[in-house]
Amino acid sequence: MAKVNRARSTSPPDGGWGWMVVAGCFLVTICTRAVTRCISIFFVDFQTYFSQDYAQTAWIHSIVDCVTMLCGLGFALCYSPAIAMVGKYFSRRKALAYGISMSGSGIGIFILAPVVQLLIEQFSWRGALLILGGFVLNLCVCGALMRPITLKDDQTTSEQNHVCRTETQGFQRASPSSTWTKEWVQTCLCGSLQQEYSFLLMSDFVVLAISVLFMAYGCSPLFVYLVPYALSIGVSHQQAAFLMSILGVIDIIGNITFGWLTDRRCLKNYQYICYLFAIGMDGLCYLCLPMLQSLPLLVPFACTFGYFDGAYVTLIPVVTAEIVGTTSLSSALGVVYFLHAVPYLVSPPIAGWLVDTTGSYTAAFLLCGFSMIFSSVLLGFARLVKKMRKTQLQFLAKESDPKLQLWTNGSVAYSVARELDQKDGESVAIAMLGSNPT
Template structure:
């Protein structure tokens, strides 16, 4: 094994090897998210072969998504670190970099959806899964591209941690490593380190984001499980249903890249948070319209609209997270955010399947998902509105309480004297101002301040 060389930089390079990191993350999203989405095409095959209802069959997809977001197992070892690494290498063009990296999910879906359908027809669902497994081995190549980088803010370690490590080394020289005092010292240092790394968990903004993510994740997952079965239920052929998934995937790419590029522009740079809310809310509205779309000409525009805004908000999740917690804690915060995806990903497809089995229709399942995503958007928007109101109110009160000030300028020095002061206070202020200046400056101030006698 060759020794990994750690690249050092004082700030995110916004290019260079960062584009190789983007390429690696791009391949990771193809091999993880795109392959997971294509399980929707296997849904009918699984249901027919195992003779199970919608709710039971949906557990296959939901467990894959849940484990990816929840554990250190399987796809999780690739997905979260790759995304966090992009945030380390880019600052000014972060949204664009994430747009390109996350577009692998859409490109992979666009390519793999018809390919998987063809593989199922040629080699059955078992053979298709074996071929996909071989394709996923390319994750090893992606891992080889990831080169660690040390940023300027990574060196700003709190003094207590540095002192803790130094004192621990000196302490271990005098005391046995197996003693009770040494163990207590290690536990104290570990607690300090964890408290520093995960301090963002106590931030109110992050708590609101976490709650919003739970509802957003609940709504977004079932579509990739039930789009193909729903299309088949309204009379669309297997190839046309696979085409819908491909359409969703290719438009997802456009959403990733164009929305990332647009939100990096100067006129939208400060509104990335609002753009995220906008994209999530529109996907929720698309869900509400889906039950009345029962033909291929109507489902294609739905796939385009939903796919575009799905790619848009997926691109902005790391950007919004970085805006709240900062770059230093981004890796840990993204781990928590994607961890929060796990529970909704686990339960939402089976719940949707249970609703389909119970009602005999997809309407209730799609409406529940749509309202969940809309609530996620409204919650974040309401929280941001309250925060801005709280910031504006103290400034307004402070402005109202301050006396009206009259400003005199003398060269490079400016003096403000309250107009409400009486004559005596005005003379004392003018005298204190003039005493700090030379004779010439004093005379000019005396001319400006009534009642001041330079003698």
């Protein structure tokens, strides 16, 4: 096979072929996340055909989401690498690039929701799934757009790994069975892994990981149960599919506008807070959902939830990059999306069990809402504690350096500091005279 030529750059180019990578990631999110979320339209048909309750039927959707985030199988081999590639090509306009890329999920839902409902009516759920499978084959085209790029940091890491591999091969040829050689190989491999995944020991990343678990638990069930909930309150099948379309198109607006807004100078330093705000708003939307019992009330809900869902999805890679840096972004994103797996697996069946047990969607939606709010509060509290600790350390530093403290006291500081310097100079002069009596 032909050898792939890697583009070399000292920093992310913020354009050029990067926009083709954005287009490829956009198509990837349509073929993966949008198709996955449209499975909820099949929910009632699955439930009727297999004669199962809510909890059992929900496993179909939850397993698809879980395996996508958990393994190197199917969608996972497309989704995470495509997102990581966007981060390699953009720095200054990273949030906007991610906003456009992730908007594919919303556009896909907007287009596919009514189309899937029509396909089910025309060809049954089996035929609709076959057609969706053919559509997903477009992922092959998306992969062709992912041209690798080597940045300055990547070159440094690659050179270090190359030196390590060269030395290891030399030692192995010299003494292949030596205990010292085996220890060297193990040390080299452990060093490479430690360098690649050193972010796992960062307290900020640990807090982010815990927050992601609660956020993922809350966000998944809505895309499974919005259509069944709408049908349970008397909304028709077409109108329920229309709700999913609204959710999708507003998700697009959230992706792009929130990405553009948080790239502005006034909000550039507050992307973390914007991320927390978006997650918290989705949690509040969940808490209000049980009170919405008609289509005119569900439409504003779909608009609000869809907008902030698109908003925080756009900022996940941005917040991750802020914590771990660009060099480890690919591995860190892999871990973050991996952490989505278990909540995606268990949350829809748990919500279905609550619906089966209580005969209502209220408990399921409230649990999801509080989970997302807790995710936002946890990250906000961690950031507040970090800021307070930083302020305390700065205060202690000033206390330990009297001259540094004097400089912060206004116009008197200069004269006082000058007097201290003069006294220090006099002390030095006296010491020198004492040591040299002539």
